[in-house]
Amino acid sequence: MKRLGLIINPIAGMGGPVGLKGTDGRATYEEALRRGAVPRAEQRAREVLPALAEHGDDLQILTCTGSMGETVVSRAGLRYRLVLDHPKKELSTGEDTIRAARLMLQEGIDLLLFAGGDGTARDVCEGIGTSVPALGIPAGVKIHSGVFAVNPERAGEIARTFLFGGARGRTQEMEVMDIDEDAFRADRVQARLYGYLAVPWDRGRVQGAKAGSAASENLSQQAVAENIVENMSSERIYILAPGTTVREVARRLGVEKTLLGVDAVKSGKLLARDLNEMDLLDLVQRNPCTIVVSPIGGQGYIFGRGNQQISPRVIQAAGKENILVAATPHKLASLAGRPLLVDTGNAELDRRLQGPWPIVTGYHEKSMYPVTY
């Protein structure tokens, strides 16, 4: 018997069609309703369930009342139990998602499916972190996080394979990103990295057929890390940006890296953690430094998404030649030929960062890959 958690953020995605670029917060939701928005997350979640129907006898679903899951699951005729009795008339909130996720974690589940967008992913991340595998059904306006399947049907297939597919069942840590909705509405993108979820490995999303397993992706990260560590000079300070590939560098050094922050190491020892822009500027101006970054999120940004502490001033003070970009070959392949991107907030600097860059892609392996803005 497998246990699957299902949380639907019923208002997710409503802001998009009426031009609101997000539906976070009660005021925005009411504005969306006023503009004639209709709920869509339940419909998206419904499309997931056919893939699981054939295993109905071996499956128990843990979910929440009404539009947060119950309605969809009961209509599909699947067995379920409620963990969260949310008053039907009330608007569900991010708090409900966090609470439901935690309750499911306590009761024990094999996988948590949630329908929503980046905001919902953040709540799930806050609720369970990487302690239980989770997968997003894309239903929100903002989908910058790497934790979503490409569509609901695919989410169903991934869940089926993960739960019932024999030997499979590996996960990969994927980024939970979200942007400031107010800024986004003003057409400024300020994405932040909020954490990671343990997402079932989906061959189709990152790579097809014979390569691209969670195991080989991690081996690639280790190879990249080994290369960077081997070339480290004891004279220099290495500034480690967020990202799973850079985290592998810290792991190789035996240093505990902050999950989302920028840390500094020298001679294999941790020098400082979670540095802000001023700290970094100070460090870079006083010492020879190398900044180690990796692309964050699905779009392939190396600056300006999730690592804004490394500001234009910091980049300029360090110098382009002292920036080390690390990415696995699969990460580059997932860009499908698109270049890596920079969005430092300084157009002149972005222009100067343009061109082919040496990217560390493995042990004694580099790729010359285009960077643009």
Place this chain on the structure above:
Amino acid sequence: MGMNMQTRLRDFHQARWDEPIIYELSKPGERGVLVPEFDGEEVDVRVPEGMQRSGEVNLPEMGQMRVLRHFLRLSQENLGADLNIDVGQGTCTMKYSPKINEQLAANPKVAELHPYQDESTVQGLLRMIHETDLCLREISGMDRFSLQQGGGSHALLAIASIVRKWVDSRGESDTRDEIITTIFSHPSNAAVSKLKGFKVITIYPAEDGRPDIEALKAAVSKRTAALLITNPEDIGIYNSKIKEFTEIVHEAGGICSYDQANLNGIMGLTRAREAGFDLCFFNLHKTFSAPHGCGGPGGGVVGATEELAEFLPVPLVSCDEKEERYYLDYDVPNSIGKVKDFYGVVPVILKAYAWIRSLGAEGLLEAAKVAVLNNNYLFKKILEIPGCTAPYAEGELRVEQVRYSWEPMTRETGITTGDIQNRMFDFGVHYWTSHEPWVVPEPFTIEPTESYSKDELDEFVAILKHVAEEARTDPETLKTAPHRSTIHHIDHDYLDDPSKWAMTWRAYKKKFDGYFEPKK
């Protein structure tokens, strides 16, 4: 009964024998041949202690008829160039190997030669190898060839060894330690470089699909030992700046090796010499019609300019023109040494020699032209299938192969190139996706060569078109395919996870019980 000539779809079904591994069939004491009791004089053979076997050798024990059935059953579970329209294995160049050449190679005059025979008794064979060398020189513009290597990656390994020796001989071992290649060159170029201790820099394509020359300029330095590059690359687009590439590397003091494993599209049209290369190699089993075997034995012949010929493997085959004598030539001053025993893979060299001689210069050029024509015919037909594209260099013709993408179809239907691959087997054809990493999303690579008729190409397209339609009308059939093949789904976890690999039966028994059940 026969296939429906309107739809061109066969009611195919592959044999499925559910045949066990030969070790599982073994019965202690069962024998294929009962060897007579030995009653002669014992010979004292001293095997050094470290090389002595401690126990009995573990070989399967089986009677002749069971062995025969075992292997014939396995052979029925195969698809090869002689059975299917083998255009789906792009980059591999699966062309027709004329059967007359098989007969020549099987002739006892060749097959029963012994590698230790005195040179004076194998003059014909040595002459054949020497003349193949002369033909290859003409085809490439290089000055000398080694025909020893048994395959493409073997040839590349010899080339990387030459680069290593060349760098070392100049006292630059520590300072010239980088090799540049491209993402659409065969991945073995990068692999052999690393094996010989070089760091690898991979160039990605510019927007037109050709390797980015600006990226090359940024990558080249005093550390550059060599450029190892394919052209046309695996996506079938000819890099017309190839001479500039070699010039840029030469200026930095590096040497250039042309991966021409597959010369099929440019044979007789362009040569490595004119493109400025110092080294090149051909796969006899791709371009020169010798069969691929099952991953070998093949032939990867390495050519070098006069300056680098002194690094080629020994022995070369030379001709003493005064005495009209052919001989194994070990006088190669800076040779990387031996790469293979004896003469190389003689039957493969012989088949290639026969093919070259039977076609002549005009025939080789004609083969290349037909291969390009066939490819562009398929190119047009395949792009008419909704959901299929060919990224890069839109509107330009291709050379001998095309890397297509199902990305639009995958976005629309969720059906991937892997699903299509599984379904193609149901119609009796092979279909390969592409080398990793998949820079072209949801890729497949088709290479028709000159061997296939228009009817056969039409049949292949009809199957591809039918399967693409199924993605929209009957996706379940696709996702659960193959339905009429020997094996249905295999679990990729066992391929993806090195800790689960078992290359031999012994390794398998160490890790697993029964059918891939982890050992407790």
